[in-house]
Amino acid sequence: MAQTPRAWSHGIARRAVATLGSPLAIATLGLPILTALAHSAVVKRDLGPLLAAGLFRSWGAALAAAILLGLLDASWSRRWARLAVLGGLLALALQPELSRLVRFEGGASVGEGEEAPRWRWTKAGAIAATPELGQVELEPEGSVLLLGAGAPVRLAVGASGHVPGATITLREVGWAPAFRIRAPDGTVVEEGLVELSQREPGFIELASLPHRFYFSEAGKGAGADGAPDRLRVRVQRGKRKVLDAELARGEERVFDGLRISWDDGASWALLEVAGRSIPYLALAGLALVAEGALAAWLARRRSR
């Protein structure tokens, strides 16, 4: 009996779905993803660049599409154990994208006498929550005390500790001199603390002035607090370096008609924060795969 065109095209579609969603197709698309994840784990590289790479995400999308076709095929042919396994694999395939969306990294600093850290920078996925770091105390001996983690956790430079939803690593303890900028008539235009960092050297910009201010240590410690007794201060406006000088405490220099000086400051600490999230999707996926595999095994035993 001749097939109707509809039955014929339906047959073609079924075969296409069965081929593109076959275990072989899924293994073919899945192996590169597994090797990429394994490579990052072996060389102990941060997963961020991998998860964000367009190639990895496109490959992951193709894998998810193949698994979806496999799910469709399994449901058409009523193979429930395979359906569970493929559902689990789909959850596993989607976990990297979810991890990218909830990923959080940040740098925060906390100063002497401050209770809560201030974010210096953050890099967060689209649905990532900013972790609550809780109270962090900078101790005189150069360590920090995390008070938001239940029992207090003391961190030395280079050590890590956990607060709910995040891992905090103490990267640096430094010194922040107090600077002051005065107008020619003596009124204070700007003043504040500038955190000198070996790890993240840079410049500061102020709301009321267009200049960039670069501060760096020019000599080590004659001050009572062990801080440098001279700072190199560079002030840049546009292409023009309007000041480049070494200044002692309290010494004033003029740039663009304004006077800048610095004095005793305070200690500060640089914290690196990495969000921690439990890979629920992957765990659910593993459970589904195990359940499907067990069901298939039991069904095979019963049919013998």
Added chain:
Amino acid sequence: MAPSRAGLRAWVLLPLASCAVFWSAAAVLAPELVGRRSADRRLSDADRRDVLASLDAARRIYSDLFASGGAPALLDEFPATRAIKHRVFRDIGFLRDRGLVEVNDLAEAIPLSVEPTGRDTAEAVVYEEWNFLVQRASDRAPLSDLKGMAGGFRYGLSRAPDGRWVITSWEPVEVARPATPPEFKY
């Protein structure tokens, strides 16, 4: 039923071929995934030429903006991000508020390096010499001697959707004047 030899071969060869395609594509499209730095990407001669042309245009327009006290006629042509343009106008505004105009004249610009930092981003280091003259805005009477400045600038650039390279950041860097300027293909 035992799998056929052809079936076994497919199970071995297809995933392996897929891995080969993936890692080859990674080497080209995302070199950091195979342990190479982004800077290992190559910048074509045309891109290198376009980056330097953008920097030339930016310096010329920068001078004109300062000399005119901030006339916005050339603003659209200024190959820089909005944040950079805003910064330039803050600089000019600082002078204007004090009744001043600063003439920024480029004496020399020697490109030292142009390196890719990503697929559509690059970094250029240029040794520049500038002359500055501060004038009174009302009558352009000079208020300072002609002063010179020499130093390096590191520019971050990215390729805009229209293909132009635009400056996204710049900062002074300490470099010595090159004895022999490196050769660049213009």
